[in-house]
Amino acid sequence: MLYCSRILQSNVLVHGNGRACLADFGLSTIVLEFMELFEAPEDEEEDEAAVSLSTECDIYSFGSIALQVLTCKVPYYNVKRDNVVLGQLVRGKKPEPPKESQIAPSHWDLIERCWLPRASRPSVQDIVAFVARERQALVP
Template sequence: MGGIEIPRLTNRFFREIKISSTLNHENIVPLWGVACQFGVLPALVSPWLKNGTLTEYLQNRHKELPRGQQYALLRDVARGLEYLHSQLIVHGDLSGFNVLVDDDGKARITDFGLSALVPARISQALLPTAPGGTLHWIAPEYLRADASDVPSMLSQASDVYSFGGIMLQVLEGKIPYHYIPHTAALVGQVLQGITPRRPVVPVIIDEDWDFMQKCWLPHAASRPSATDIVTIMEARAMIVV
Protein backbone atom coordinates (compact mmCIF):
# COMPACT_ATOMS: atom_id res chain seq x y z
CA MET A 1 0.00 0.00 0.00
CA GLY A 2 1.49 3.32 -1.06
CA GLY A 3 2.37 6.20 1.21
CA ILE A 4 -0.41 8.33 -0.26
CA GLU A 5 -3.15 5.85 0.56
CA ILE A 6 -2.34 5.35 4.26
CA PRO A 7 -3.25 8.92 5.34
CA ARG A 8 -6.50 8.75 3.38
CA LEU A 9 -7.44 5.44 4.97
CA THR A 10 -6.48 6.74 8.38
CA ASN A 11 -8.65 9.83 7.97
CA ARG A 12 -11.57 7.74 6.75
CA PHE A 13 -11.12 5.28 9.60
CA PHE A 14 -10.96 8.05 12.20
CA ARG A 15 -14.02 9.69 10.68
CA GLU A 16 -16.00 6.45 10.77
CA ILE A 17 -15.16 5.77 14.43
CA LYS A 18 -15.94 9.35 15.39
CA ILE A 19 -19.35 9.27 13.75
CA SER A 20 -20.40 5.65 14.34
CA SER A 21 -19.66 5.85 18.06
CA THR A 22 -22.31 8.56 18.48
CA LEU A 23 -25.16 6.73 16.72
CA ASN A 24 -27.98 4.81 18.38
CA HIS A 25 -30.91 3.84 16.17
CA GLU A 26 -32.54 0.57 15.15
CA ASN A 27 -31.95 1.31 11.46
CA ILE A 28 -28.24 2.04 11.89
CA VAL A 29 -25.66 -0.73 12.21
CA PRO A 30 -24.02 -0.14 15.62
CA LEU A 31 -20.31 0.06 16.28
CA TRP A 32 -19.47 -2.40 19.05
CA GLY A 33 -15.79 -1.66 19.34
CA VAL A 34 -12.38 -1.58 17.67
CA ALA A 35 -9.96 -4.50 17.34
CA CYS A 36 -6.26 -4.34 16.54
CA GLN A 37 -3.74 -6.73 14.94
CA PHE A 38 -5.86 -7.39 11.84
CA GLY A 39 -3.79 -5.34 9.44
CA VAL A 40 -2.38 -1.87 8.93
CA LEU A 41 -5.39 -0.27 10.57
CA PRO A 42 -7.55 -1.45 13.48
CA ALA A 43 -10.81 -3.17 12.56
CA LEU A 44 -14.28 -1.90 13.38
CA VAL A 45 -16.42 -4.47 15.19
CA SER A 46 -20.15 -4.56 14.34
CA PRO A 47 -22.82 -7.27 14.41
CA TRP A 48 -22.80 -9.84 11.61
CA LEU A 49 -25.96 -9.58 9.49
CA LYS A 50 -26.21 -12.80 7.52
CA ASN A 51 -28.53 -11.41 4.84
CA GLY A 52 -25.70 -9.17 3.69
CA THR A 53 -26.10 -5.97 1.74
CA LEU A 54 -29.39 -4.72 0.38
CA THR A 55 -28.04 -5.35 -3.12
CA GLU A 56 -27.27 -8.99 -2.32
CA TYR A 57 -30.58 -9.43 -0.53
CA LEU A 58 -32.54 -8.14 -3.51
CA GLN A 59 -30.56 -10.26 -5.95
CA ASN A 60 -31.49 -13.35 -3.96
CA ARG A 61 -35.01 -12.55 -2.84
CA HIS A 62 -36.60 -9.74 -4.83
CA LYS A 63 -38.95 -12.02 -6.77
CA GLU A 64 -40.40 -13.43 -3.57
CA LEU A 65 -40.65 -10.15 -1.63
CA PRO A 66 -44.24 -8.86 -1.29
CA ARG A 67 -44.63 -5.21 -2.20
CA GLY A 68 -45.40 -4.40 1.42
CA GLN A 69 -42.07 -5.84 2.51
CA GLN A 70 -40.30 -3.82 -0.17
CA TYR A 71 -41.87 -0.66 1.21
CA ALA A 72 -40.88 -1.75 4.71
CA LEU A 73 -37.24 -1.92 3.60
CA LEU A 74 -37.54 1.57 2.15
CA ARG A 75 -39.22 2.79 5.34
CA ASP A 76 -36.30 1.38 7.36
CA VAL A 77 -33.72 3.15 5.19
CA ALA A 78 -35.73 6.36 5.36
CA ARG A 79 -35.94 6.20 9.16
CA GLY A 80 -32.20 5.61 9.43
CA LEU A 81 -31.52 8.52 7.09
CA GLU A 82 -33.91 10.79 8.98
CA TYR A 83 -32.08 9.94 12.20
CA LEU A 84 -28.68 10.74 10.66
CA HIS A 85 -29.92 14.07 9.38
CA SER A 86 -31.47 14.88 12.76
CA GLN A 87 -27.98 14.40 14.20
CA LEU A 88 -26.60 16.77 11.54
CA ILE A 89 -24.79 13.91 9.81
CA VAL A 90 -24.60 13.45 6.06
CA HIS A 91 -23.93 9.86 5.03
CA GLY A 92 -22.28 10.79 1.74
CA ASP A 93 -22.25 7.26 0.27
CA LEU A 94 -25.77 5.90 0.61
CA SER A 95 -26.17 2.94 -1.73
CA GLY A 96 -27.41 -0.62 -1.94
CA PHE A 97 -23.98 -1.73 -0.75
CA ASN A 98 -24.06 0.43 2.38
CA VAL A 99 -27.40 -0.82 3.64
CA LEU A 100 -27.44 -4.21 5.38
CA VAL A 101 -30.45 -6.45 6.06
CA ASP A 102 -30.64 -8.15 9.45
CA ASP A 103 -32.03 -11.57 10.34
CA ASP A 104 -35.54 -10.12 10.73
CA GLY A 105 -35.48 -8.49 7.29
CA LYS A 106 -34.92 -5.02 8.70
CA ALA A 107 -32.72 -2.62 6.70
CA ARG A 108 -29.91 -0.86 8.56
CA ILE A 109 -27.55 1.78 7.21
CA THR A 110 -23.80 1.22 7.59
CA ASP A 111 -20.38 2.46 6.41
CA PHE A 112 -19.79 6.00 7.56
CA GLY A 113 -16.30 6.38 6.10
CA LEU A 114 -17.43 9.17 3.79
CA SER A 115 -19.83 10.73 6.27
CA ALA A 116 -19.29 14.05 7.94
CA LEU A 117 -20.77 16.17 10.66
CA VAL A 118 -22.18 19.38 9.22
CA PRO A 119 -21.98 22.15 11.85
CA ALA A 120 -19.97 25.16 10.74
CA ARG A 121 -17.16 24.60 13.24
CA ILE A 122 -15.72 21.16 12.52
CA SER A 123 -12.31 19.54 12.58
CA GLN A 124 -10.85 19.27 9.08
CA ALA A 125 -9.81 15.71 9.92
CA LEU A 126 -13.49 14.76 9.77
CA LEU A 127 -14.11 16.10 6.27
CA PRO A 128 -13.85 13.96 3.15
CA THR A 129 -10.80 14.94 1.09
CA ALA A 130 -12.62 14.40 -2.22
CA PRO A 131 -16.16 13.79 -3.42
CA GLY A 132 -17.16 10.20 -2.72
CA GLY A 133 -20.11 7.98 -3.26
CA THR A 134 -21.00 4.89 -5.23
CA LEU A 135 -21.60 5.89 -8.83
CA HIS A 136 -24.94 4.16 -9.45
CA TRP A 137 -26.57 6.09 -6.60
CA ILE A 138 -24.44 9.23 -6.51
CA ALA A 139 -25.87 12.74 -6.77
CA PRO A 140 -24.50 14.77 -9.70
CA GLU A 141 -23.30 17.56 -7.43
CA TYR A 142 -20.76 15.17 -5.88
CA LEU A 143 -19.14 14.66 -9.26
CA ARG A 144 -19.17 18.37 -10.07
CA ALA A 145 -17.86 19.56 -6.69
CA ASP A 146 -14.41 20.98 -6.20
CA ALA A 147 -12.69 19.12 -3.35
CA SER A 148 -12.32 22.43 -1.51
CA ASP A 149 -16.02 23.22 -1.80
CA VAL A 150 -17.12 21.50 1.39
CA PRO A 151 -20.76 22.68 1.46
CA SER A 152 -21.53 21.13 -1.93
CA MET A 153 -19.99 17.84 -0.81
CA LEU A 154 -21.83 17.66 2.50
CA SER A 155 -25.49 17.84 1.59
CA GLN A 156 -28.48 16.14 3.11
CA ALA A 157 -30.16 16.70 -0.26
CA SER A 158 -27.47 14.55 -1.88
CA ASP A 159 -28.40 11.71 0.49
CA VAL A 160 -32.00 12.18 -0.63
CA TYR A 161 -30.91 11.86 -4.26
CA SER A 162 -29.22 8.58 -3.36
CA PHE A 163 -32.37 7.39 -1.62
CA GLY A 164 -34.19 7.80 -4.94
CA GLY A 165 -31.78 5.26 -6.40
CA ILE A 166 -32.36 2.88 -3.51
CA MET A 167 -36.12 3.23 -3.97
CA LEU A 168 -35.78 2.32 -7.64
CA GLN A 169 -33.53 -0.60 -6.76
CA VAL A 170 -35.88 -2.04 -4.14
CA LEU A 171 -38.97 -1.78 -6.34
CA GLU A 172 -37.35 -2.96 -9.57
CA GLY A 173 -34.85 -5.40 -8.08
CA LYS A 174 -31.92 -4.01 -10.08
CA ILE A 175 -29.34 -1.32 -9.32
CA PRO A 176 -29.85 2.08 -10.96
CA TYR A 177 -28.34 2.37 -14.46
CA HIS A 178 -27.87 -1.42 -14.58
CA TYR A 179 -28.14 -1.15 -18.36
CA ILE A 180 -24.97 0.98 -18.63
CA PRO A 181 -21.92 -1.34 -18.52
CA HIS A 182 -19.11 1.22 -18.67
CA THR A 183 -18.07 3.58 -15.87
CA ALA A 184 -17.22 6.49 -18.18
CA ALA A 185 -20.64 6.32 -19.81
CA LEU A 186 -22.31 6.19 -16.39
CA VAL A 187 -20.38 9.23 -15.17
CA GLY A 188 -21.43 11.08 -18.32
CA GLN A 189 -25.09 10.26 -17.71
CA VAL A 190 -24.97 11.47 -14.12
CA LEU A 191 -23.09 14.68 -15.01
CA GLN A 192 -25.63 15.45 -17.72
CA GLY A 193 -28.44 15.06 -15.22
CA ILE A 194 -29.85 11.99 -16.97
CA THR A 195 -31.60 10.06 -14.23
CA PRO A 196 -32.21 6.28 -14.29
CA ARG A 197 -34.85 5.22 -16.77
CA ARG A 198 -38.18 3.81 -15.73
CA PRO A 199 -38.46 0.02 -16.00
CA VAL A 200 -40.33 -1.18 -19.08
CA VAL A 201 -42.10 -3.81 -16.99
CA PRO A 202 -44.79 -1.99 -14.95
CA VAL A 203 -43.37 -2.73 -11.50
CA ILE A 204 -43.43 0.90 -10.33
CA ILE A 205 -46.67 2.83 -9.96
CA ASP A 206 -46.92 6.44 -11.13
CA GLU A 207 -46.98 7.85 -7.60
CA ASP A 208 -43.71 6.14 -6.71
CA TRP A 209 -42.04 7.13 -9.98
CA ASP A 210 -43.10 10.75 -9.45
CA PHE A 211 -41.64 10.68 -5.95
CA MET A 212 -38.31 9.37 -7.26
CA GLN A 213 -38.24 12.26 -9.72
CA LYS A 214 -38.57 14.64 -6.76
CA CYS A 215 -35.60 12.96 -5.07
CA TRP A 216 -33.62 13.41 -8.30
CA LEU A 217 -34.46 17.06 -8.90
CA PRO A 218 -31.39 18.92 -10.26
CA HIS A 219 -31.92 21.77 -7.79
CA ALA A 220 -30.90 20.12 -4.51
CA ALA A 221 -32.90 22.50 -2.32
CA SER A 222 -36.11 21.43 -4.07
CA ARG A 223 -35.73 17.77 -3.12
CA PRO A 224 -37.84 16.35 -0.28
CA SER A 225 -36.36 16.00 3.19
CA ALA A 226 -35.66 12.70 4.91
CA THR A 227 -38.71 13.36 7.08
CA ASP A 228 -40.82 13.74 3.94
CA ILE A 229 -39.49 10.39 2.73
CA VAL A 230 -40.35 8.71 6.05
CA THR A 231 -43.91 10.01 5.84
CA ILE A 232 -44.38 8.64 2.33
CA MET A 233 -42.72 5.27 2.99
CA GLU A 234 -44.57 4.67 6.25
CA ALA A 235 -47.85 5.34 4.47
CA ARG A 236 -46.92 2.97 1.62
CA ALA A 237 -45.88 0.21 4.03
CA MET A 238 -49.18 0.47 5.91
CA ILE A 239 -51.42 0.43 2.84
CA VAL A 240 -49.76 -2.38 0.88
CA VAL A 241 -49.97 -5.82 2.46
Protein backbone atom coordinates in the same frame (compact mmCIF):
# COMPACT_ATOMS: atom_id res chain seq x y z
CA MET B 1 -26.82 -10.81 12.44
CA LEU B 2 -26.01 -8.59 9.45
CA TYR B 3 -25.98 -9.58 5.82
CA CYS B 4 -25.80 -7.76 2.53
CA SER B 5 -28.78 -8.19 0.28
CA ARG B 6 -28.03 -8.92 -3.36
CA ILE B 7 -30.82 -6.52 -4.29
CA LEU B 8 -29.47 -3.55 -2.34
CA GLN B 9 -26.31 -1.60 -3.00
CA SER B 10 -23.29 -3.01 -1.21
CA ASN B 11 -23.24 -0.15 1.30
CA VAL B 12 -26.69 -1.06 2.67
CA LEU B 13 -26.57 -3.77 5.30
CA VAL B 14 -29.73 -5.46 6.55
CA HIS B 15 -30.13 -6.89 10.06
CA GLY B 16 -31.81 -10.28 10.42
CA ASN B 17 -34.90 -8.39 11.65
CA GLY B 18 -35.09 -6.44 8.36
CA ARG B 19 -33.69 -3.13 9.63
CA ALA B 20 -31.50 -1.50 6.97
CA CYS B 21 -28.30 0.32 7.91
CA LEU B 22 -25.92 2.43 5.84
CA ALA B 23 -22.24 1.49 5.87
CA ASP B 24 -18.92 2.30 4.22
CA PHE B 25 -18.82 6.05 4.80
CA GLY B 26 -15.06 6.05 4.17
CA LEU B 27 -15.69 4.92 0.61
CA SER B 28 -18.39 7.59 0.26
CA THR B 29 -15.81 10.26 1.05
CA ILE B 30 -13.44 8.92 -1.60
CA VAL B 31 -16.24 8.83 -4.16
CA LEU B 32 -17.22 12.41 -3.29
CA GLU B 33 -13.63 13.58 -3.79
CA PHE B 34 -13.55 11.82 -7.15
CA MET B 35 -16.89 13.35 -8.16
CA GLU B 36 -15.55 16.87 -7.39
CA LEU B 37 -13.30 16.47 -10.41
CA PHE B 38 -16.32 16.01 -12.65
CA GLU B 39 -18.73 18.57 -11.20
CA ALA B 40 -21.11 16.15 -9.48
CA PRO B 41 -24.86 16.84 -9.81
CA GLU B 42 -24.65 18.42 -6.37
CA ASP B 43 -22.19 21.04 -7.65
CA GLU B 44 -24.30 22.34 -10.52
CA GLU B 45 -26.22 24.63 -8.22
CA GLU B 46 -23.25 25.77 -6.14
CA ASP B 47 -20.53 28.24 -7.05
CA GLU B 48 -17.89 26.26 -5.21
CA ALA B 49 -16.93 22.77 -6.40
CA ALA B 50 -17.10 21.40 -2.86
CA VAL B 51 -19.25 18.35 -2.27
CA SER B 52 -20.25 17.48 1.26
CA LEU B 53 -22.15 14.66 2.84
CA SER B 54 -25.58 15.99 3.70
CA THR B 55 -29.19 15.05 4.21
CA GLU B 56 -29.85 16.15 0.64
CA CYS B 57 -27.20 13.69 -0.61
CA ASP B 58 -28.91 10.99 1.46
CA ILE B 59 -32.25 11.86 -0.18
CA TYR B 60 -30.65 11.51 -3.63
CA SER B 61 -29.27 8.11 -2.60
CA PHE B 62 -32.65 7.09 -1.19
CA GLY B 63 -34.17 7.64 -4.63
CA SER B 64 -31.56 5.35 -6.19
CA ILE B 65 -32.02 2.65 -3.57
CA ALA B 66 -35.81 2.88 -3.86
CA LEU B 67 -35.54 2.36 -7.62
CA GLN B 68 -33.32 -0.66 -7.03
CA VAL B 69 -35.62 -2.18 -4.41
CA LEU B 70 -38.79 -1.63 -6.45
CA THR B 71 -37.37 -2.93 -9.74
CA CYS B 72 -34.59 -5.33 -8.68
CA LYS B 73 -32.28 -3.44 -11.05
CA VAL B 74 -29.53 -0.98 -10.23
CA PRO B 75 -29.87 2.56 -11.60
CA TYR B 76 -28.42 2.73 -15.12
CA TYR B 77 -28.68 -1.09 -15.31
CA ASN B 78 -28.76 -0.86 -19.09
CA VAL B 79 -25.44 1.02 -19.34
CA LYS B 80 -22.51 -1.36 -19.60
CA ARG B 81 -19.54 0.89 -18.76
CA ASP B 82 -19.01 2.82 -15.54
CA ASN B 83 -17.46 5.81 -17.32
CA VAL B 84 -20.62 6.17 -19.43
CA VAL B 85 -22.73 6.15 -16.25
CA LEU B 86 -20.46 8.84 -14.81
CA GLY B 87 -20.90 10.90 -17.98
CA GLN B 88 -24.67 10.60 -17.73
CA LEU B 89 -24.56 11.69 -14.09
CA VAL B 90 -22.43 14.72 -14.94
CA ARG B 91 -24.80 15.72 -17.76
CA GLY B 92 -27.79 15.34 -15.41
CA LYS B 93 -29.36 12.38 -17.23
CA LYS B 94 -31.40 10.47 -14.68
CA PRO B 95 -31.96 6.71 -14.65
CA GLU B 96 -35.14 5.34 -16.16
CA PRO B 97 -37.25 2.55 -14.70
CA PRO B 98 -36.80 -0.79 -16.46
CA LYS B 99 -39.42 -1.15 -19.19
CA GLU B 100 -40.66 -4.45 -17.76
CA SER B 101 -41.11 -3.02 -14.25
CA GLN B 102 -44.53 -2.19 -12.92
CA ILE B 103 -43.46 0.60 -10.61
CA ALA B 104 -46.41 2.65 -9.39
CA PRO B 105 -46.56 6.20 -10.78
CA SER B 106 -46.58 7.64 -7.26
CA HIS B 107 -43.41 5.70 -6.40
CA TRP B 108 -41.68 6.85 -9.60
CA ASP B 109 -42.72 10.44 -8.85
CA LEU B 110 -41.10 10.26 -5.39
CA ILE B 111 -37.92 8.74 -6.83
CA GLU B 112 -37.65 11.48 -9.45
CA ARG B 113 -38.24 14.16 -6.80
CA CYS B 114 -35.31 12.69 -4.83
CA TRP B 115 -33.07 13.44 -7.83
CA LEU B 116 -34.11 17.08 -8.21
CA PRO B 117 -31.65 19.89 -7.34
CA ARG B 118 -30.90 19.94 -3.61
CA ALA B 119 -33.33 22.68 -2.58
CA SER B 120 -36.22 20.98 -4.41
CA ARG B 121 -35.80 17.47 -3.02
CA PRO B 122 -38.35 16.11 -0.56
CA SER B 123 -37.47 16.33 3.10
CA VAL B 124 -36.87 13.31 5.30
CA GLN B 125 -40.26 14.01 6.87
CA ASP B 126 -41.91 13.98 3.43
CA ILE B 127 -40.35 10.60 2.64
CA VAL B 128 -41.28 9.12 6.02
CA ALA B 129 -44.88 10.31 5.56
CA PHE B 130 -45.01 8.86 2.02
CA VAL B 131 -43.67 5.48 3.17
CA ALA B 132 -46.10 5.45 6.11
CA ARG B 133 -49.05 6.13 3.77
CA GLU B 134 -47.93 3.41 1.35
CA ARG B 135 -47.41 0.96 4.21
CA GLN B 136 -50.82 1.77 5.67
CA ALA B 137 -52.42 1.15 2.26
CA LEU B 138 -51.04 -2.41 2.35
CA VAL B 139 -52.68 -3.23 5.69
CA PRO B 140 -56.11 -4.83 5.19
